Structure formats: C-alpha cells, structure tokens
Amino acid sequence: MKKFYLLLLVSTMAVSAYAQNSDWFYATTDSQSAQTLKSEFPEQIQILETKNSVSAVYMTKEVSVKLKENGNLHGPGYIFRKDKNSAIGAINKVNESNMKILDFTIDQDAYVNQVIGQPDATNIGNTIVTLQNYGTRFNTKPTGVQASYDIKSWWQGMADDAGRGDITVEAFNHGFTDQISVILTIPGSEFPDEYVIIGGHLDSGDYWIQNYAPGADDNGSGIATLTEILRVLLANDFHPKRTVQIMGYAAEEIGLYGSADIAESYANANKDVKSVVQFDMTNYNGSAFDIAIIADGAYTSGVLNLYLIDLLEHYNSSGEHQITYDFSYCGYACSDHVSWTENGYMASFPFEAAMGEDNPNIHTTNDTYEAMGSTAVHSVKFAKLGLEYLIETAKVANMGTNDTDAPNLMIAVKDRNLIYDLGNLTPYTNSVVVFDAAGKKLIQKDKLDVKGSVSLQGLPNGFYIAVFKDKDGKAYSKKFLIK
Numbered sequence: 001m002k003k004f005y006l007l008l009l010v011s012t013m014a015v016s017a018y019a020q021n022s023d024w025f026y027a028t029t030d031s032q033s034a035q036t037l038k039s040e041f042p043e044q045i046q047i048l049e050t051k052n053s054v055s056a057v058y059m060t061k062e063v064s065v066k067l068k069e070n071g072n073l074h075g076p077g078y079i080f081r082k083d084k085n086s087a088i089g090a091i092n093k094v095n096e097s098n099m100k101i102l103d104f105t106i107d108q109d110a111y112v113n114q115v116i117g118q119p120d121a122t123n124i125g126n127t128i129v130t131l132q133n134y135g136t137r138f139n140t141k142p143t144g145v146q147a148s149y150d151i152k153s154w155w156q157g158m159a160d161d162a163g164r165g166d167i168t169v170e171a172f173n174h175g176f177t178d179q180i181s182v183i184l185t186i187p188g189s190e191f192p193d194e195y196v197i198i199g200g201h202l203d204s205g206d207y208w209i210q211n212y213a214p215g216a217d218d219n220g221s222g223i224a225t226l227t228e229i230l231r232v233l234l235a236n237d238f239h240p241k242r243t244v245q246i247m248g249y250a251a252e253e254i255g256l257y258g259s260a261d262i263a264e265s266y267a268n269a270n271k272d273v274k275s276v277v278q279f280d281m282t283n284y285n286g287s288a289f290d291i292a293i294i295a296d297g298a299y300t301s302g303v304l305n306l307y308l309i310d311l312l313e314h315y316n317s318s319g320e321h322q323i324t325y326d327f328s329y330c331g332y333a334c335s336d337h338v339s340w341t342e343n344g345y346m347a348s349f350p351f352e353a354a355m356g357e358d359n360p361n362i363h364t365t366n367d368t369y370e371a372m373g374s375t376a377v378h379s380v381k382f383a384k385l386g387l388e389y390l391i392e393t394a395k396v397a398n399m400g401t402n403d404t405d406a407p408n409l410m411i412a413v414k415d416r417n418l419i420y421d422l423g424n425l426t427p428y429t430n431s432v433v434v435f436d437a438a439g440k441k442l443i444q445k446d447k448l449d450v451k452g453s454v455s456l457q458g459l460p461n462g463f464y465i466a467v468f469k470d471k472d473g474k475a476y477s478k479k480f481l482i483k
C-alpha cells in the first residue's frame with residue numbers, strides 16, 4: 001500500500017490557479033480523498049454519492065491531478081466513469097465475482113507440456129525495447145496513439161503469417177482518447193460464446209508533464225508477455241474450445257479508462273466471460289519469489305487466484321519450469337483487472353514482485369529495459385503462467401504434436417503395449433505420460449530404460465498421445481493408435 005501525501009500537497013496550492021479551465025468528468029474515488037478535495041477545492045468537485053468508503057464524484061481535470069500527487073508517483077487515485085449513471089452504478093454494484101463457483105479443471109497436460117518450454121526471453125526483451133522506443137505511449141500523445149495502432153498491426157501480422165484467417169484483431173475505439181484498445185480473438189470451436197481473456201495496458205504515463213515515460217516495465221513488459229504468449233500459441237496451432245481474447249488496453253494510466261469501457265460494454269452485452277487475467281509489470285525481479293498474486297479482496301477473485309496457484313503447483317512444482325509465488329496486495333484499484341471485477345467478472349492480477357519491492361522507476365524517464373538489466377527472464381515466468389491459464393480454461397480442440405522434434409524417439413503399439421526406444425534422449429531420468437485425444441492424462445511411467453514398454457491394457461480403441469520428457473523437462477509428443 002502506497003503512502004498518500006494528498007493533504008500536504010493540496011494545501012500548498014492556490015484554489016484560484018485551477019479555476020479557469022473547467023474540463024469536468026465523472027469518476028469514483030475513495031471517500032476520504034473526495035472529502036479532502038471538496039474542502040480544499042469546493043468549486044472543483046461534486047460528491048454525488050458515497051457507499052462503503054467509495055464516492056462517485058464529478059470533478060475537473062485539474063483537481064483530479066491532485067489525487068496523483070503522492071510520493072511514489074502512483075497509488076490511490078480515481079477510476080474514470082463515462083457518465084453519472086456509471087459512476088453511481090459502480091459504487092452500488094455488488095462484487096459478484098467471488099460468488100461464482102469456479103468449475104475450472106487442470107487436464108490439458110499434453111498440450112501445456114508441449115508449449116511450456118517455448119516462451120523466450122529474447123523475444124520479450126525485443127518487444128519491450130521496441131515499445132520503450134516510442135518515448136512515451138501516453139494516450140494523448142501522437143506516439144501513444146501510433147503505438148496502439150502498431151500493436152494491432154503486429155498481432156494481425158502474426159496471425160496472418162500463421163495462416164490463421166479465423167483470428168481477428170480489432171480496434172476498440174474510445175470516446176475519450178484517440179488511442180485504441182486492441183482485441184485479438186481466437187474463436188472457440190465448441191463454446192464460442194464463452195470467453196477467457198488475458199490483457200494488459202498498452203499506454204504508459206507519468207503524472208507531471210505526461211510526455212516522458214517510456215514504460216518499459218509499466219507496461220511494455222505486459223504487452224511483450226502477451227505478444228510472446230500469442231507467438232507460442234500460433235506456433236503450436238492452438239485451437240481452443242472456448243473463445244480466447246488477448247487485449248491491449250488504452251489509457252489505463254489516466255484511470256483504467258480503456259478497460260473500464262470494454263468491461264462495461266461486455267457486461268451490457270451480457271457476454272459470458274469466464275475469467276480474466278491481467279498482466280501489468282512482469283519484468284522487474286524484486287522479490288525472493290517469482291510471482292506475487294495480488295489478492296485484494298474487493299478487486300480480485302479469490303477462487304481465480306487459487307486456480308492460478310493450482311496451475312503453478314501442477315506444472316511448475318519442480319524442474320526447469322519451477323515458479324515460486326506468494327500473495328501480495330495493492331490496497332487500491334491499481335490496474336485493469338479492477339474494471340472486470342467491477343463488472344461482475346472474475347479477475348486476477350499476477351504481479352512482478354511484492355508490493356514495495358516492485359520496480360521503483362515506473363512513471364519516470366528511468367522505466368527502461370536497461371534499468372531492468374537488459375534481460376526479460378522474469379517475464380518468461382508470466383508467459384508460462386499465461387499459457388497454462390489460457391490452455392486450461394479454454395481447453396484445446398486439437399491436440400497438436402511435435403513428432404518431428406525427436407527424430408530418434410521411436411514408438412509402436414503391439415498387443416496393447418506401447419513399445420518405445422528413446423534413442424538419443426538420456427535414459428533413466430525420462431518419463432512418459434499417455435493422454436487421450438482430449439488431453440486427459442491416463443498413464444504415467446517414470447525412470448524409463450532406453451528401450452521398454454508401457455501397458456495399455458484397458459484403454460479403448462482410438463487415438464492417443466504419448467508425451468516423453470527428457471531430464472531437462474523438455475517434452476516430445478508422439479501420436480499412436482490402438483485398434
């Protein structure tokens with residue numbers, strides 16, 4: 001939780017200096033801040049309604065800046081609301097997300113194991129550098145608008161290059177800014193009306209001059225993580241049963257504006273969003289553990305948080321993909337997951353470090369790739385978690401295999417036994433897992449000899465996949481048929 005120096009700063013300002021420009025808008029903010037502003041700048045803010053320590057307000061742009069002037073350059077602020085109804089509606093909305101029962105399962109081992117080693121730090125680093133080179137991606141700046149359109153073109157180009165005419169990449173236009181949000185959609189084959197979403201904000205910002213935050217970590221790292229997740233999914237011909245969307249949100253830094261607009265329109269259209277995971281700041285390795293699961297009760301879904309931990313435990317408890325985690329707390333509406341939570345959807349926010357151990361350079365000129373040691377190794381862990389989450393919640397419709405990767409690995413089926421020869425894969429530390437075509441795990445055998453067999457007794461006729469892992473955890477899959 002960030003310290004809040006509002007009173008100190010506000011009391012030194014002269015009211016008259018802010019009375020000229022009257023650019024009014026609706027927002028919600030904590031009631032204490034609203035009260036403070038009201039007493040210091042009575043002409044600049046109206047408090048419309050207060051509930052559970054949150055106030056719906058109508059205020060000027062000038063006075064809203066005061067909510068940002070605290071020692072850490074971020075912290076409790078306000079959330080933009082597009083009109084009076086949504087401001088008042090927001091403080092009266094029951095947080096439904098924690099009431100939903102999570103029916104998510106973990107059974108896509110074959111596909112997840114195939115992709116989990118593929119996210120690449122160099123790719124993520126290159127994207128971060130490309131994004132910081134815009135200078136600023138503040139939503140009102142030409143470079144910020146350009147960056148939003150460029151991200152759309154990159155994602156579209158990646159889908160095109162993969163020959164995926166089924167994937168769409170769309171601009172979500174906002175009334176408030178020329179910057180667009182970008183929405184990539186991989187349509188679900190079986191449940192196209194059920195959505196699972198990952199996203200992060202594509203703008204950058206600071207609260208003073210608004211033109212000098214390169215935003216490498218905040219949130220170039222999140223966009224780069226999403227882009228790498230997309231690359232890996234495309235490389236593995238991912239076709240989900242549920243619809244998957246990857247979103248780059250506009251104008252987060254001025255009050256979660258882009259994501260609020262999208263989440264509200266989804267709620268108004270009654271879209272069945274199963275859950276949403278936010279990637280905002282993934283690359284600063286500031287804590288003794290890898291991933292901080294932000295667990296603010298009012299703003300994140302407790303069950304979805306636990307599901308993410310289940311995924312980490314299931315896939316990363318040992319070996320090459322080990323990822324450690326702990327809970328942490330923003331203590332305020334700190335990022336776009338809040339927009340989804342407020343519209344009744346389940347959302348979580350896996351974050352780069354414990355609060356207070358996160359990147360101290362955000363919202364300044366120093367938020368650069370170089371300041372993070374010119375490596376994106378930390379973000380790779382978030383790409384892995386993102387892949388696990390999308391694959392397990394959307395479920396694969398087609399089990400891809402990478403037969404060609406292990407040319408010396410031979411299998412055959414004889415008398416309902418799987419006969420194998422590991423070839424050049426190192427013996428004794430290998431394992432094999434047999435899955436059915438839906439990705440359900442059926443048999444596991446560890447500590448394999450170079451040549452051997454696995455009993456397939458009791459399995460019905462049909463297609464199966466055997467996933468062999470070498471001692472480094474790298475997976476090789478082979479299809480086979482029992483007939």
Ligand code: BES
Binds near residue numbers: 073
């Ligand atoms: N990435 C930050 C949020 C953040 C910063 C979370 C540090 C945890 C630690 C985000 O872009 C941001 O700046 N959020 C604003 C609030 C928002 C409502 C404008 C903030 O934290 O001040």
Ligand code: ZN
Binds near residue numbers: 074205218253363
């Ligand atoms: Zn920020």
